[in-house]
Structure formats: structure tokens, C-alpha cells
Amino acid sequence: MKKVVILYGGKSGEHEVSLRSAASILRHLDRRSFAPTLVGIAKDGTWLLQGGEVDAEALRGDAPLSLGAGPRVFAAPGAGLVVEVAGAIESLDCDLVFPVLHGSFGEDGTVQGLLEVAGLPYVGAPVLGSALGMDKEKAKELWLRAGLPVLPYLVVRTADLALPGAAESLETKVGGSLGWPAFVKPVCAGSSVGASKVSRAQELLPALREALAWDEKAMVEPFVEAREIECAVLGNAAPVAYVPGEIAPTHEFYDYEAKYLDPDGARLEIPARIGAEQSARIRSIAIAAYAACELAGMARVDFFLDKRSGEIYLNEVNTIPGFTSISMYPRMCEAGGLPYSELITRLAELALERHQRRSSIRFSR
Ligand SMILES: Nc1ncnc2c1ncn2[C@@H]1O[C@H](COP(=O)(O)OP(=O)(O)O)[C@@H](O)[C@H]1O
Numbered sequence: 001m002k003k004v005v006i007l008y009g010g011k012s013g014e015h016e017v018s019l020r021s022a023a024s025i026l027r028h029l030d031r032r033s034f035a036p037t038l039v040g041i042a043k044d045g046t047w048l049l050q051g052g053e054v055d056a057e058a059l060r061g062d063a064p065l066s067l068g069a070g071p072r073v074f075a076a077p078g079a080g081l082v083v084e085v086a087g088a089i090e091s092l093d094c095d096l097v098f099p100v101l102h103g104s105f106g107e108d109g110t111v112q113g114l115l116e117v118a119g120l121p122y123v124g125a126p127v128l129g130s131a132l133g134m135d136k137e138k139a140k141e142l143w144l145r146a147g148l149p150v151l152p153y154l155v156v157r158t159a160d161l162a163l164p165g166a167a168e169s170l171e172t173k174v175g176g177s178l179g180w181p182a183f184v185k186p187v188c189a190g191s192s193v194g195a196s197k198v199s200r201a202q203e204l205l206p207a208l209r210e211a212l213a214w215d216e217k218a219m220v221e222p223f224v225e226a227r228e229i230e231c232a233v234l235g236n237a238a239p240v241a242y243v244p245g246e247i248a249p250t251h252e253f254y255d256y257e258a259k260y261l262d263p264d265g266a267r268l269e270i271p272a273r274i275g276a277e278q279s280a281r282i283r284s285i286a287i288a289a290y291a292a293c294e295l296a297g298m299a300r301v302d303f304f305l306d307k308r309s310g311e312i313y314l315n316e317v318n319t320i321p322g323f324t325s326i327s328m329y330p331r332m333c334e335a336g337g338l339p340y341s342e343l344i345t346r347l348a349e350l351a352l353e354r355h356q357r358r359s360s361i362r363f364s365r
């Protein structure tokens, strides 16, 4: 029996999504092999041990997990996780951690670094791959080097806007190299926050300011009328890519409302209705994108399929994708013959396997 700590909640705007993903994981966890301990990360970033009633509550219904007060939990360098009980520090029994944290301070390598320092195996991408999954600019640089198809882009930093004549020169640059309409989004963010379509030059500056409220870098791309195709990749050294699915937003693009607020915001189609050749190409690009970012465990690789030209563009990777039972990642695995419960078991095995393999690496003479 392995003791798995489910780490959920988190400081990011996707806290509520995490409560839902973690509840689904608890419901599907194979209890013959895994005993869960719940550690909730409050919105202020503190780690709090949750009682067994939270687990019991998750098993009963289909509500998101709750996250209440509890003893503080800390990652201890070289010593796993510890819990503070009545002023004393006790160790918290843990064989591996499943971070179910979407977005910043969870999916971006920060928590992964903390778990590395604590010496614990954890599910999902390592530090570097997690950070690359968050930084759309750096990921694209690697994908371009690997010869993978991505949309052309420009990156604008907060400091660039302060330069004299910034607005005009950026308008000229975007108009000349990308054209209108364009699309502006923060480089390191998620949930479509700060993202917008820019139909003409005068709209560029306000869109950049909005994106730059969410990060220090904004990315500008041509706006593509595209179908959104997603591909689930699973594995360490020899990852597999499942048959792609399609997410068809009912909004102009897959914005925050469509993702989280509008129950009819998008239609999910698994498998995506695309030809066998295109499907195979997407799967092979997904694996190459995964390898280029040195990912492990899992990732959902997202694509655009240009409605006019039929071209495929790699858009982004999500290293801790939505994990509710109706989320794309587990559903695409399920459609490929890997039921949700077995997926969790497989992810745990991959985490332990990677940890084991790395334990033979020499770090000093
Ligand atoms: N260049 C683009 N052209 C058209 N729509 C885009 C473009 N880039 C992003 N979008 C839309 O915005 C959504 C969010 O962008 P994305 O790059 O996936 O960032 P994130 O999901 O991390 O917020 C996409 O799902 C898509 O609907």
C-alpha cells in the first residue's frame, strides 16, 4: 500500500478547478494500492492537512473537494513532508505526492522544486518541463528548434511599452510581420486570462496592457480561425500519445467564460473528427513537443487546426491538465483504453519509476 499525498487547491486563479480535479482523483483512486492523505493549499499559499472527512465527503457525492482549517504542513529539505501538531513537528507518512494544482505556484515548477528538495517522488513533469509548460515563449523557442509547427509570434515586455513611440512602433511591427487581426495573451498564465483578439492597430496597446497585467511578457500572434485539437501524452522516456480530441468553443475563442462560467461554453468531441493522417501527424508532433520540453508523467498538448488552410499549429502544453471525470485529458486516455482509475495508478508508477531512476545519479564525488 502506497501513501499518496494529494496536494490540491493552490494560490492560482484555478484554485476552484483544482478542487474539482482533486475530488475526481479521490473518487477514482484504487484504494487497494493507494491510501490518500489530503493536503490543501489555501489561497494564501499555506499547506493545511485535511481530515478523513474531506475524503469521505468526496466519495459520497460529486461536489468539489472542500478545503478547511487544519494543521500546517511543510516540505522539509531532505526529509519529506512534516506536519505541525501542538507546536511539535512530526513527519507525515508519504510515498509520493500527486500535485493537482493548475496554473502558477503549482504547475509551473515551483512546487515541483520544493518536492525535489524534500526528496519526494511526485506525479507529472519535473521542474524544467513544468516551467517550460508555463512559459509559452521558451516552449516555442524549443519547438522551433525541433522543427515543429508553431504560429509566428512577437514578445512584448512591460519595459518595452515605456519606450518613446512604443505604441506606433509596435503597431507597425505587428501589422508588418503578423497582420491583423492579431491575438494577444500573457506568456505565463492560463485559463485564457488577459487574452484578447485585436482587430486593428488602435486596439493593440490596450490589449497589451491587459495581458501585461498578468505577466511581465505578452505574446502577439496572428489570430487564426481554428479548430482546437488536444492530445493526451503519457509516459516518461517512451511516452504514448492518445487519439486527439476536439474542443469546440461556442464563443469567439476559448475564453475564460467559455472555460469555466458558461456550461455550454464548449463542446467536447472524442475522437476529434479529423482524418487518420492528420490524427497521426498530431500525435507524432505531440510526442516531439513533449520530448523537446523534457516532460515526464503526463501532459495535454494543444493544437490549432486552421479552418481555412488545414495547417496544424502546436499551441501549448499543459503539464497538469484539468482532471475532472469530464475533462479532456482523462477522457482521451479513457477513449484509448486506459480507464480513469488505471490512469492514476499509471501516473503514480511513472512518478516512482522516475524517482528511482534518478536516485542512481551521482550528485557529488
Ligand atoms: N493565435 C490565436 N488565434 C486565435 N485564438 C487564439 C490564439 N491563441 C490563443 N487563442 C485562443 O485563446 C485560448 C487561450 O489561449 P492559450 O494559448 O491556450 O492560453 P491558456 O489556455 O494558457 O490561457 C485558446 O484556447 C484559443 O481559443
Ligand SMILES: [Mg+2]
Binding pocket: 302, 316
Ligand atoms: Mg490553452
